[in-house]
Amino acid sequence: MRFSLWPNPERTYAETRVLVLQAEAAGWHAAYVADHFMDDKPIGEPATVAMLESTSTMAALAEATSSIRLGTLVASATYRHPAVLAAWAATVDQISDGRVILGLGAGWQINEHHAYGIELGEVRTRIDRFAEYVSVVQSLLSGGSTTFDGTFFRLEDAPCEPGPVQQPLPLLLGVKGERRTMALAAQHASIWNSWCTPEELRHRNAVLDRHCNTIGRDPSEIQRTTQALVIVTSTEEQGARLRSQSAGRPLLAGTAKQLVEQLGDYVDSGCDEFIVPGWTLGAGDAPMDAIALLSEAVLPEFA
Numbered sequence: 001m002r003f004s005l006w007p008n009p010e011r012t013y014a015e016t017r018v019l020v021l022q023a024e025a026a027g028w029h030a031a032y033v034a035d036h037f038m039d040d041k042p043i044g045e046p047a048t049v050a051m052l053e054s055t056s057t058m059a060a061l062a063e064a065t066s067s068i069r070l071g072t073l074v075a076s077a078t079y080r081h082p083a084v085l086a087a088w089a090a091t092v093d094q095i096s097d098g099r100v101i102l103g104l105g106a107g108w109q110i111n112e113h114h115a116y117g118i119e120l121g122e123v124r125t126r127i128d129r130f131a132e133y134v135s136v137v138q139s140l141l142s143g144g145s146t147t148f149d150g151t152f153f154r155l156e157d158a159p160c161e162p163g164p165v166q167q168p169l170p171l172l173l174g175v176k177g178e179r180r181t182m183a184l185a186a187q188h189a190s191i192w193n194s195w196c197t198p199e200e201l202r203h204r205n206a207v208l209d210r211h212c213n214t215i216g217r218d219p220s221e222i223q224r225t226t227q228a229l230v231i232v233t234s235t236e237e238q239g240a241r242l243r244s245q246s247a248g249r250p251l252l253a254g255t256a257k258q259l260v261e262q263l264g265d266y267v268d269s270g271c272d273e274f275i276v277p278g279w280t281l282g283a284g285d286a287p288m289d290a291i292a293l294l295s296e297a298v299l300p301e302f303a
Contacts, residue, residue, distance in 0.1 A: 002273040003274055004274070005275070006032045006073055007033070010049050010279070019278065020061055026295035030068060030069035030275075032072065032073035032101075032103065033058055035075045036051050037112050041111050055072075058092055059088075059092050063095060069099045069100075071100065071172060072104075075102070077106055078106075078107035083136070086137045093165050102172065104171060105173070106129070106175070130184070134171070141164055141169045143167070146160070171190055173188065176195075176204060191222065192222050193226065196250055197248070201224070202270065225272060226274065227275035228274075229253075229279075232254075239253045239255060263302065267302065
C-alpha cells in the first residue's frame with residue numbers, strides 16, 4: 001500500500017512546501033491539494049479561515065519538487081470550465097515532467113457557491129453536469145481536437161495544446177454514489193477515491209467492481225484510494241480513547257504500532273493508496289514530527 005499526504009489548506013504556502021518536500025524525501029507517493037476557497041459554514045456565517053487556491057499551489061509545488069506525484073483532491077466541476085481545467089492540468093504536467101493526478105468531483109460546498117454566485121444545483125443536476133465535465137476533460141487531455149454538444153458544455157474543434165506528458169494523464173474521481181457516480185468512475189477513472197472506514201471501503205470496492213464488470217472493464221485497472229483522519233498519540237490509551245469517540249467516522253488514532261494495526265485493516269479491504277490528511281497532525285512543527293514518525297515507523301511496514 002502506498003502513502004500520500006494531503007496538507008492542510010489552511011497552512012501557508014511556505015509551510016505546505018516544507019511538508020511536501022519532507023514527504024518527497026521520505027518516499028511518499030503523492031501530495032494532494034484541496035480545492036476550496038473558505039471553510040464550510042452555514043450560509044450567513046462569515047468564513048473565518050483563509051485557504052490556498054489549489055491550481056496555483058499545484059503549479060508552485062510542481063516546480064519545487066522533483067519526484068513526488070501531485071494531485072487535486074478534488075477539483076470541483078463547478079469552479080472552472082472543463083477546457084480551462086484541462087489546459088491547466090496539461091501545463092502543470094509539463095512543468096512536473098509527468099507527475100499530475102487530476103482529481104475531479106461534482107462539487108458540494110454550499111457556502112462557497114453562495115458567496116461567489118456560482119451555480120451548484122440540485123444533486124441530479126450536479127451529477128448530470130459532472131458526467132459531461134469528465135467526458136470533456138478526458139477527451140481534451142487525450143490529444144487531437146474535441147467537439148462536444150451537451151446540455152452544459154459545447155465545444156467545437158477545441159484543442160488542448162501543448163498536451164500532457166502522460167498519456168493518459170490519470171483521472172481520479174472522488175465519488176461515492178453507488179448508482180451513478182461510481183458508474184462514471186468505472187467508465188473514466190484511473191483512480192477512485194472516497195473517505196472510508198475499512199468496512200465502507202470493502203463495500204464500495206465491490207460496488208465499483210460490479211460497475212466495471214457491467215461495462216466489460218477489468219476492475220484491476222482502477223486504483224482504490226481512501227483517507228481517514230490520523231492522530232498520532234504518545235500512549236495506546238490515548239489512541240483507544242479517541243477511537244472510541246469517533247462515532248463511526250474514518251479515524252485512525254494511536255501510537256505507531258497501533259496505526260500499523262489499523263492500516264492493516266485498510267490493506268485487507270483492498271486499499272492501494274492511503275492518503276493522510278494534514279489537519280489532525282497538529283499545529284506549528286507537529287505535522288513535521290508526525291510525518292517523520294510515520295515515515296520511519298509506519299510506512300516501512302507496508303513497503
